[in-house]
Amino acid sequence: MVTFDINEIRKPGSNDKCWCGSGQLMSHCHSMTKIEYGEFISAHKHKYQEKKCYAPALLKHECDHIIKAHTISKSRGLTQIASNGHVLSCLIGMDRLIKNEYTRFFIPVGIKQASVFNGFCNKHDNELFSCFEKKKFIGTKEQCTALVYRSISREIYILENNIESSYSEIPNNSYTNTPYKSIILNSILDSHKKSLKILEKRKNIIESEILRKKYNDLEHLVIETDIASKLALSSCILPDHDFNGKPVERNSSLSKRSNFLAINTISEKNSNFIVLSYLKKSKLMKNFIKSFINEQDENKTTFLINLFFGYSENIYLSPDWWKVLTVEQQQRLEYLCNFYQNKPEPTSKIILNDNRIKFDSFTIRDIKTV
Numbered sequence: 001m002v003t004f005d006i007n008e009i010r011k012p013g014s015n016d017k018c019w020c021g022s023g024q025l026m027s028h029c030h031s032m033t034k035i036e037y038g039e040f041i042s043a044h045k046h047k048y049q050e051k052k053c054y055a056p057a058l059l060k061h062e063c064d065h066i067i068k069a070h071t072i073s074k075s076r077g078l079t080q081i082a083s084n085g086h087v088l089s090c091l092i093g094m095d096r097l098i099k100n101e102y103t104r105f106f107i108p109v110g111i112k113q114a115s116v117f118n119g120f121c122n123k124h125d126n127e128l129f130s131c132f133e134k135k136k137f138i139g140t141k142e143q144c145t146a147l148v149y150r151s152i153s154r155e156i157y158i159l160e161n162n163i164e165s166s167y168s169e170i171p172n173n174s175y176t177n178t179p180y181k182s183i184i185l186n187s188i189l190d191s192h193k194k195s196l197k198i199l200e201k202r203k204n205i206i207e208s209e210i211l212r213k214k215y216n217d218l219e220h221l222v223i224e225t226d227i228a229s230k231l232a233l234s235s236c237i238l239p240d241h242d243f244n245g246k247p248v249e250r251n252s253s254l255s256k257r258s259n260f261l262a263i264n265t266i267s268e269k270n271s272n273f274i275v276l277s278y279l280k281k282s283k284l285m286k287n288f289i290k291s292f293i294n295e296q297d298e299n300k301t302t303f304l305i306n307l308f309f310g311y312s313e314n315i316y317l318s319p320d321w322w323k324v325l326t327v328e329q330q331q332r333l334e335y336l337c338n339f340y341q342n343k344p345e346p347t348s349k350i351i352l353n354d355n356r357i358k359f360d361s362f363t364i365r366d367i368k369t370v
Contacts, residue, residue, distance in 0.1 A: 050161060054153035055124035056207040062123055068116040069125045071154040071314060073133060073266055077232035078111040080267045081318035087114050087232070088317045090309070090337040106322065106334070114316050115234065119157045128210070137266050137273055139222035141215035141370055147264040148218065148277045149206045151234040152199055154314065159196045163189060199236060202260050205279070219280040220370050221289050222273060223304075225362040229265055229272035230321035235312035236262045242291040243303050245353050248284055259284050263312060272362065274304065293367065303352055305359045309336035310351045321361065332357040 051066035072078055081087055086108040120128070129150060132143040209215050238259055240248055248259045262277040276292075278285035295303060308315055322330065339351055 050164075051118040052157070053121040053124055054119045054157065054203075055121070055128060056211055058211060059124060063121040064123045065121060066118050067120065067122045067125060068118060069120040069150075070115050071117060071150055071234045072115040072232045072264075072316065074111060075133070076137070076267050077229075077265060078114055078316060081230060081232055081316065081321070082111050083319040085112075086110055086319060088319050088322055089114065090313070090315065090333075106317070106337075108319065109316070115154075115232075115314055117154050117157050119153050132266060137268055139220070139224075139273060139275070139368065139370055141218075141220070142213075144220040144222065144264075144275050144277055144370060145206060145209055145215050145218055147234070147266065147275055148236075148262040149203070149210060151262050151264055151314075152203050152206065152236050154234065155236045156196065156199050156203060159192050159199070163192050163196070195238075198238070198260065202236075202279075217280060218277055219286075220278075221276040221292075222368050222370055223276070223364055224366040225272045225274070226365045227270070227272065227362055229267055229274075230361050231308065231315060231317040232265050232267075233308055233312050233315035234264045235314050236260065237311040239288060239307075239311060239352075241352055242288045243295055243352050244291045246291070248288060259288065261285060261288070263308065271365065289369075297364070299353075299355050300364055301362060302355045302357075302359045305333075305361075306336060306352045306354060309333050310339050328357050329359065 053060065053063045053066060055063065070078070078087055088106040089109040090106050126133075129146050131140075131146050135143075137143055205217050209217055239261055240259075242248055259282070260279060262275075264275045264277070266273050266275070276289065278289065292300070292303065317333075325333075336351060
């Protein structure tokens, strides 16, 4: 999940082009208006139905019908943590965002709908990811790279649809009188555009590896735990601090950051795998991973929970696990999910190395780099 800083919001001037995409100046368009939330959501949902296959361009001629593809394996992730066919989600809805309601809540979602997106055709969804969907996961470079490819495709799909639905699909006559929400939206969309450029570059690197079947540009930290997971996730993030609390590229602009990290989970019968993937040439991410490896074993599970819930929005957890957590642990997860929406300033307390509320939901059995 890529975040934006509320403190960096700049109020558009009257001579700026309107954020709605009309091409007119703010003073002649929506300078004193806000989005009518119902109309925005209608356009947003319509755009989210767009179907597109994110397979490498050289394979596009093979595409058949687009499907609702799971970014998190249904058979090796969601099914294992489900209760009565449902998992808990902490996604924030665009409807709440537009109403300035930023708080996330854990709500039940059916596993047929959890983590799906219209981002692959049936043929390529089966072929590109068969190495871990149809074979035992042992953490090979091919399997780990395929996991990253699916997660980064989903992130790009979400960003593209957010941008397009916001700028192109909102009717020009559906606004009332105050500018604040358009200012918020303008800042978020600017962050989305910068993030999209980063992810597209990373995706091109991964596509090249898949087509050549030579997996040399990415490195993966494969963490095996002793029991099946209580959660499942698939995300691409830009961490701003490591597990020691040290800033990662604090002075670097978002568009130039190299601190790309993909996080994926996948389960086998008696174990679960957590895969952290990054560019092999990135010294920053190598240091980030090293800060985790060097942590005391008793802190590793808690710090991973901080990473998962503090940075990822495409994350689902077991309803049964939620029930056995203490009130303090539940409140901690809710706080982490809302951290970047609620932090009062850019220098807020670092979350990754906070072990005041401990989690011992799984024990790490093995850690290896591939």
